[in-house]
Amino acid sequence: EVQLVESGGALVQPGGSLRLSCAASEFTVSANYMSWVRQAPGKGLEWVSIIYSGDKTSYADSMKGRFTISRDHSKNTLYLQMNSLRAEDTAVYYCARVYTGSLDAFDIWGQGTMVTVSS
Amino acid sequence: QSVLTQPPSVSAAPGQKVTISCSGISSNIGNNYVSWYQQLPGTAPKLLIYANDKRPSGIPDRFSGSRSGTSATLGITGLQTGDEADYYCGTWLSRAYVFGTGTKVTVL
Numbered sequence: 001e002v003q004l005v006e007s008g009g010a011l012v013q014p015g016g017s018l019r020l021s022c023a024a025s026e027f028t029v030s031a032n033y034m035s036w037v038r039q040a041p042g043k044g045l046e047w048v049s050i051i052y053s054g055d056k057t058s059y060a061d062s063m064k065g066r067f068t069i070s071r072d073h074s075k076n077t078l079y080l081q082m083n084s085l086r087a088e089d090t091a092v093y094y095c096a097r098v099y100t101g102s103l104d105a106f107d108i109w110g111q112g113t114m115v116t117v118s119s
Numbered sequence: 120q121s122v123l124t125q126p127p128s129v130s131a132a133p134g135q136k137v138t139i140s141c142s143g144i145s146s147n148i149g150n151n152y153v154s155w156y157q158q159l160p161g162t163a164p165k166l167l168i169y170a171n172d173k174r175p176s177g178i179p180d181r182f183s184g185s186r187s188g189t190s191a192t193l194g195i196t197g198l199q200t201g202d203e204a205d206y207y208c209g210t211w212l213s214r215a216y217v218f219g220t221g222t223k224v225t226v227l
Binding site for chain 1: 211
């Protein structure tokens with residue numbers, strides 16, 4: 001079954017760091033465009049970052065310089081390194097695959113992992 | 120704050136039809152495909168519509184999408200209780216993806 005499974009969510013203090021992982025099954029992470037999307041409690045969806053072919057990356061303005069998206073071909077896993085975390089980064093973080101047919105949508109989503117930034 | 124505006128909520132009785140609008144600006148909806156997602160309570164989003172009006176395999180034809188100018192619309196016919204969820208539109212704005220503000224569908 002094609003699926004994504006996130007892990008790494010935790011309670012972290014403001015200013016701290018955390019690395020999220022997203023393991024893929026039945027498809028190759030490095031051969032696809034992959035993204036992270038987050039959702040604060042009770043709020044809407046917010047796009048975080050994308051990694052393209054050639055490992056080019058793009059970020060939402062509020063995450064630039066603090067978050068880093070990457071992937072490991074050998075582990076077939078996507079990552080999100082989050083530094084200088086703030087209370088407003090508290091959210092469920094989803095990884096998602098960009099649909100290869102039109103490159104305009106996210107067709108496979110993980111179940112999400114919760115990140116809580118609080119002292 | 121999203122640049123894609125959706126109504127906060129829509130409602131209808133079982134079997135009826137609802138439409139959800141997604142209003143944007145020319146630099147996003149006007150020039151790029153729009154997709155739609157369904158998020159059932161406590162679950163991850165699910166792709167309903169891509170490339171404005173195409174359904175992924177397994178999505179029933181009760182769900183339809185369209186785009187005109189700088190707006191897009193999701194339609195749901197034959198409304199079912201299982202359709203109660205939050206719905207989001209989305210599109211690319213330059214090198215960033217933007218989601219709509221979200222619409223809660225209630226089945227009366």
